[in-house]
Amino acid sequence: MTIIDKTDLTALRKADSVCFDHNVRTSRGPERGSYIRAIKRAPFDSTDPFEQDITHTIAVDSRAFTYDYASDHDNLTAFGMLHSAQVTETWRTVVALLRVGDDVSLVWAAGNSNGYLTEAGLHRDELRFIVKRGERTMTFHVMTDVCPNNSARMIKTLTYELA
Numbered sequence: 001m002t003i004i005d006k007t008d009l010t011a012l013r014k015a016d017s018v019c020f021d022h023n024v025r026t027s028r029g030p031e032r033g034s035y036i037r038a039i040k041r042a043p044f045d046s047t048d049p050f051e052q053d054i055t056h057t058i059a060v061d062s063r064a065f066t067y068d069y070a071s072d073h074d075n076l077t078a079f080g081m082l083h084s085a086q087v088t089e090t091w092r093t094v095v096a097l098l099r100v101g102d103d104v105s106l107v108w109a110a111g112n113s114n115g116y117l118t119e120a121g122l123h124r125d126e127l128r129f130i131v132k133r134g135e136r137t138m139t140f141h142v143m144t145d146v147c148p149n150n151s152a153r154m155i156k157t158l159t160y161e162l163a
Contacts, residue, residue: 001061001103002058002061003101003102003103004104006100008056009098011038011056011058012058012098013098015039016084016085017039018036018039018082019035019039020037020079020106020127020142022106023074023077032077033059034061034062035057035059036060037058039055040053040055040056060104061106062106063105063106063108064107064109064155065107065108065110067110067112076155076157078127079154080145082142094129094142104129106127106129107127108125108126108127108154109125109126109128109155110154111124111125112124121148122146122147122148123149123153124145125145127144127154
């Protein structure tokens with residue numbers, strides 16, 4: 001459960017870029033987690049040495065599944081980024097509707113939902129942003145990626161490093 005507070009909401013509304021991570025290793029240790037990172041960039045032409053990029057990180061619940069098996073998978077990792085969050089209409093709608101106290105989470109869907117993509121050798125990955133407010137649930141389709149099964153995919157199978 002991730003309850004949005006005032007700082008989270010302000011960061012998401014003002015962010016130039018927003019990154020979404022699922023099941024990633026953090027710099028704090030071997031644990032894996034899922035996060036939303038709101039990034040506010042310093043102006044390019046600034047001469048102020050104290051202006052710098054600011055990142056606000058929100059730990060979130062996140063799950064991933066594949067269309068092939070229709071069940072959650074612990075062996076998937078994912079990354080998506082809105083480079084220009086303030087000009088992305090869907091994202092502007094999401095943050096305009098968000099309220100302090102909302103419970104947010106991410107849902108990632110991997111694989112092909114139709115035979116045309118399979119025949120073309122492509123994979124479709126999706127990210128949905130879930131907002132729960134009381135008894136109501138709102139689901140927003142934030143992004144879709146279609147590409148070959150390569151390193152450009154949003155959702156990948158986790159490879160474990162040898163210790």
